[in-house]
Amino acid sequence: MIVAIDYDGTVADTNLEKVKWIKAHRGEDLSRWECSRTRCVPLIGINDYERMIAVVYERDSTLRAQPVPGALDAIRALAASDQVYIVTARPQRRIAFAREWLSAHGILLHIAGIETSVGSSKGEICRRIGAEALVDDDERHLQHEDIVGVRRILLHHGCPPGALSIPGVSFCTTWSQVMERLAQGSAAPHDGT
Numbered sequence: 001m002i003v004a005i006d007y008d009g010t011v012a013d014t015n016l017e018k019v020k021w022i023k024a025h026r027g028e029d030l031s032r033w034e035c036s037r038t039r040c041v042p043l044i045g046i047n048d049y050e051r052m053i054a055v056v057y058e059r060d061s062t063l064r065a066q067p068v069p070g071a072l073d074a075i076r077a078l079a080a081s082d083q084v085y086i087v088t089a090r091p092q093r094r095i096a097f098a099r100e101w102l103s104a105h106g107i108l109l110h111i112a113g114i115e116t117s118v119g120s121s122k123g124e125i126c127r128r129i130g131a132e133a134l135v136d137d138d139e140r141h142l143q144h145e146d147i148v149g150v151r152r153i154l155l156h157h158g159c160p161p162g163a164l165s166i167p168g169v170s171f172c173t174t175w176s177q178v179m180e181r182l183a184q185g186s187a188a189p190h191d192g193t
Contacts, residue, residue, distance in 0.1 A: 002112075002131045003078055003182065004087040004122070007098050008057070009036055009137035010155055011075070011086065011107075012065040017056045025052070033156035036138035057090060062097035063104065068157055070175030072107050077179065079110035086114040087125050087134065089141075123147035135178055142169050153181050 009015040015035040022028050022035075026044060034040060041049050055061055078084050090098060095114055102108040115125045122141040126134055133151040136142055142152040143166065152169045159173050170181045 001082040001133070001182075002085065002129060003082055004085050004115075004126050004129065004131035004134045004150075005075070006122075006134075006136040006138070006141070007086050007088040007090065007114075009068070009157075010135055011068060011071045012062070012098070012101055013068045013157075014056055014062065014065045015137065015157075017061050017065050018052055021052045021056055022048075031158060033137070033159035036140075036156075038138050038140045057094050057097070059097045059100070062094070062101055065101065067105060068155075068175065072105060074175045074179055075107055075110050078182070079112075083112040084110060085112050085129055085131065087117060087122050087129075087131070088114065089117050089122075091118050092116055117141075121147075123150065126150045133182060139166055139169065142166070151181075153178055 005011060013032065015032040018035040018040065019030055019032055022030050022044060026048065030043065034043060037049065075084055088095065088098065095116055099108065099114060102111060115129065117125050122134060122136065126147065131150060133153060134142065134147065135153045135155055137155050139154055142154055153172060154166065154169050155172050155178055157173060161173060165171065172178045172181060
């Protein structure tokens with residue numbers, strides 16, 4: 001199986017870095033699962049979101065991010081029998097920082113490739129690499145019209161169970177749930193419990 005996995009908020013906990021930035025610059029408390037672009041822009045506005053990204057996705061903040069709990073073990077387990085690709089919306093320049101982070105955490109050797117969806121879509125990338133599943137923390141990538149035929153898994157680490165329901169998308173709150181869904185071979189929606 002070929003599995004495509006998003007980087008930010010799915011492998012590296014850059015969402016926690018966003019939480020810290022929002023607290024420091026806006027005085028607001030958000031949860032990590034509220035920090036994907038789709039969820040965060042309505043809460044803090046596009047201007048502050050872009051200001052935050054200009055910091056959080058740069059080298060220092062990228063390298064400071066901790067792994068999303070369970071992500072590294074899951075990638076190692078998947079890579080033992082499957083091909084794992086990172087499919088990110090980061091531009092090429094910022095992929096270098098992600099590559100450095102993956103290497104520092106001993107996981108880069110388990111990754112078959114790193115692809116950017118800039119100028120394309122994650123669905124198009126999944127078709128090109130032959131991915132059968134996409135794990136992402138931002139539902140906009142899982143609801144795009146060209147994602148047909150790919151098992152879609154939304155990982156909102158720490159989100160209250162049952163908080164989301166998106167047709168055709170499996171909802172998970174932990175990497176262990178993601179691994180269960182991948183093992184099931186079905187993209188039937190799940191309530192996160």
